[in-house]
Amino acid sequence: MSEPNDRLAALINEAHWSWAGLARRVNDLAAGEGKALRYDYTAVNRWVKKGERPRSPVPNFIARALSERLGRRVSPSDFGMLEEETLAARGLSYGGSPLDTAETIIDLGKADTNRRHIIKVPFVLAALGAPSRDWLLAALDEMSTERGPRQVGMRQVAGMRDMFALFQEMDVMRGGGHARTALLEYMSSYVVPLLKRDHQRAVELALFEASAELAYLIGWMAYDDGEHGLAQRYLIQALHLAQASGAVALGAHVLAGMSDQANLLGHPQEALMLARAGRRGLAEAESAACLADLHILEARALAALGEKTEASRAVSRAEKTLDQVVHADEPEWAKYIDAPYLFGEAAHCFRDLEQVDQLERFARESAQEASRRGRARRGALSHAALAVGDLMRDDVESAASKGIRVVDLAVSVNSTRCVAAVRDLQHRMGPHGTVPEVQRFNSRAQELLGLAA
Incomplete structure (x- = not known):
């Protein structure tokens, strides 16, 4: 009963x-x-x-x-x-008022926090087209990027941005599974009630933008935690809030996240479409960091499609754009788009293209800088790429040694992407199971996988 x-x-x-x-x-x-x-x-x-x-x-x-x-x-x-089947469909819907969108995010969050069946909803490939199309049309035809200075100094919005910076730092340093529940609680108890009040238009737009940043981060945390159907729904709602705020660069950033997820899940053609939609809607002057990210995600998709020449060109564009980034001038959400991140993604491009020299160049720079900054998740992913490079050179012992380093870094973060990287290395080293260093790696890996189960 x-x-x-x-x-x-x-x-x-x-x-x-x-x-x-x-x-x-x-x-x-x-x-x-x-x-x-x-x-x-x-x-x-x-x-x-x-x-x-x-x-x-x-x-x-x-x-x-x-x-x-x-x-x-x-x-x-x-x-x-809460009707979970209805909510799952509503989370894929791109439309309604910004307040309706915020309510959808909160309903997703309540189901997410209570670990209800919504966390098992599938990623829906067909749902990617309409949001990216509608956002791009709005970016090209409706949103003005020269509306004058935005009044973002009001106390409430400043507080929301401070909280975003705090939670983004926690995600970067500790992984997406670390603080999502706390961020959902903040969104539910503080942000949505604030959105329900009447505000002057400038304040309203700033609130929509700050809310979109938080919603994106919730989606990214869910993505890093392996809850892909749920992450997709958060990201679609974040994109709609970004459009409502008129923040074109932020919308392009959300599309970058959607592209990253689509590529990870084995849909490179859709990932390419999303990255290019974001790049087309983004004026270079708005965020060089976001543009660099879109270039590298375009490269990731092209590499997965086997387009070697085009992928290499996209990596080159990303690297050149990164040189133009002035991080002090970038929005808070773009601060992590830096050399450790971008070079790490470039390394994975060349891993997919089986170009080991380029893989090692980018992965080594990414891993070294990630270590200097204490970013274990990025370090784990880049060391995993280096281990794959060693396997390409038939240096199994070196690959296994780097694999142990991946495990050491992965245990300090709550990230299913790091766990997946360890599993991938186990699979790649499977034929070399009698090598003592590989056996040591497998023993350490099993400890991590037991904790992640």
């Missing part, structure tokens, strides 16, 4: 409503949409006392009735009737 629904009972009491009154209003709302419902007070009794959940779309009618009565927005998640 289900537990009583105390949250629904509290909302009904707050509304000073009888169970029969709520049932009548639910029936009326349904009738307005051509649906014949015959609920009475006994149905509400079952919802409250027994915790029963009526089928969709009834929870939405209950939410609408309570919203009318209370004079504020109430969603099914507020009284424990």
Whole structure:
């Protein structure tokens, strides 16, 4: 037997409503949409006392009735009737008001935090086209990048940006699985209530932009934590908030994240489309770091497609663009787009292209700089690329030694990408299982994989 629904009972009491009154209003709302419902007070009794959940779309009618009565927005998640199948589809939808988008992010977050089945929703390849198309059309035809100085010095927005910087640093240093729940709580308890207030237009735009930054970071954390269907939905909603704010560079940055994810999941053609859409919508003067990122992600997709010449050219463009970056002038979300990151991604391009000299050049620079800055996740990924380079040269012992270094770095972060890199090395070293150094690597790897299970 289900537990009583105390949250629904509290909302009904707050509304000073009888169970029969709520049932009548639910029936009326349904009738307005051509649906014949015959609920009475006994149905509400079952919802409250027994915790029963009526089928969709009834929870939405209950939410609408309570919203009318209370004079504020109430969603099914507020009284424990979140329809996960509906939410999974809503998370892929690109549209509605910015507040609707923020509410979708919060509903995803509630299901995410409670470890409900939404965390197992699939990545949907077909959902990538419409958001990138609509964002690019808006970037080219509607968004003006010369609207004058944005008023971003207001206290609330400054606080949100401080929190973003804090959580991004935690993600970079400790991995996406480390602090996502805390960031979701901040988004739910502080950011969305702030969005619901009336603001001057300049403040409203700044709030949308700061919210988009936070939503992107939540999606990126979910991506790094291996929750790809969930991450995709967060990123789509972040893209819509970025569009609503008029922040073209931020929207391009979200598309970069979507491209990265698509390529990782084995969809390089879609990854290429997303990177190019972001690059086309982005004016170079807005963020050289973001442009460098889009170039390198274009290179990653081209390498996966086997386009050697075009991939090498894209890496060269990324490297040249990085030389133009002035990090002090870049937005906070672009601060991690630097040499350790970009050279690490370039190394993986040349890994896919089986060009070992270039792989080692970029991976070595990335690993050294990541070590200097204490960035274990990036260091693990770059050392993994170096290990693959050793295997290409048939230097198995050196590869295994670097693999042990990958494990040592991976245990200090909460990142499924690092775990995947260790598994990939295990697979590649499989034919050399009798080599003592490989055996030592496998022993250490099993310790990590046991912790990650």
